[in-house]
Amino acid sequence: MTDPARGSGGSDDRQDLELIARWKAGDERAATELVERHAAALARFAVSSGERNEVDELVQDTFVRAFNSLDGFRGDSSFRTWLFTIERRLLLDRRRSEKRRRDKTEIQEDDAATEYDALDSMVADETQRKLKHAVERLSPTQREVFSLRVAEGLSYKEIAEAVGTTEGAARVHYHNAMRAVKEFLDE
């Protein structure tokens, strides 16, 4: 999956801000460009956060909510970090509402395991399969932080903003996750 938004951080952020300004001025193509730049990263973050169902819908909802409140985006953080924050909030809301609706945590875990098995067949390489399981064994927070750091290349500061923690805590989560992955692979 391509990631058109990632180069050096500063120029990406500037480009995002330019696209936002263009969209606000009425250029609808700027919206398309923004979605193209960040949709894949949002999908990755959703999956690495443990979301398996309707990821595309979650990504769409994230963009809709973001564009509806773009006036509130002041550019203090990067646009992508802001999107992660929105997506994470939606993800938590979705989980809360699901949990309220029916308390079937164990069944969901079984479903997830089945879907992982289906995904496993797509991942031929044994090393990759082991890596995937190693990441899945992490705690939810560790997985989020590890994914944002490794797959998206976010700084600890950006991760802290997206996940709602401190920069130091994000660093600790990352290193604990790395140690856990290594230990799993060494078993």
Place this chain on the structure above:
Amino acid sequence: MNDCPNAEIRDQLPDLIHERLEVSMRAAVLAHVADCVDCREELELLRGVRAVLVTQAPRIDITHVVAALPKAPAQRRRRQMDWRIAAAVTFLAVGGSSVALLNRTTGVTVGNGVPPVAPVIGQATPLASSAANAVPANVAPANDSQARPAQVVASANEQAAADVSPGGRFADLNEGQLKALLGEIDKLQAVPVTEPEPVSIRVDAKSPAAPDAGGGGAAHDR
């Protein structure tokens, strides 16, 4: 798999993968990695994890997402403006049609739908008497104008405004009637001017006890 004791360099490894390091830092990290087995292994691990995370994410239909997005603010403003323009055009069209219809109706009838028949001489209401002045009929207008001049003039104004329309009735008046009408207009212009005459005031500081000053020390001069 061991951890390199250089935590600072280890912290930079994900940034090295994502090409987010400055030139000098990148060179330093690459130099360290070249000599450090643990960091090389960790770098490979990071690349592998990244590949896995990227592979397992589903592909997103960009068109589908874009279709669900709200319109750009400027587009929204433009649409609101379009609505306002459309509403204004509709209002003008309906209003214009109503006025045109009304004009056409009043061209056929007078007042409250009454057909333009010659009025009865000495009719009680002043409006009717003014209509009698203007409507071409073989009636001497002087009879009515003598009764209540101010009302006759006012109603003559209304009638004159109506007669400016293409369907006006001046052309139907004979010479005597026109003269009578002009006479009424002359009376309208003969209304006395009510504006006060200009007053100028001059203050004479050298003569505080001027004879006509009334104790104020100022001389009023018209």
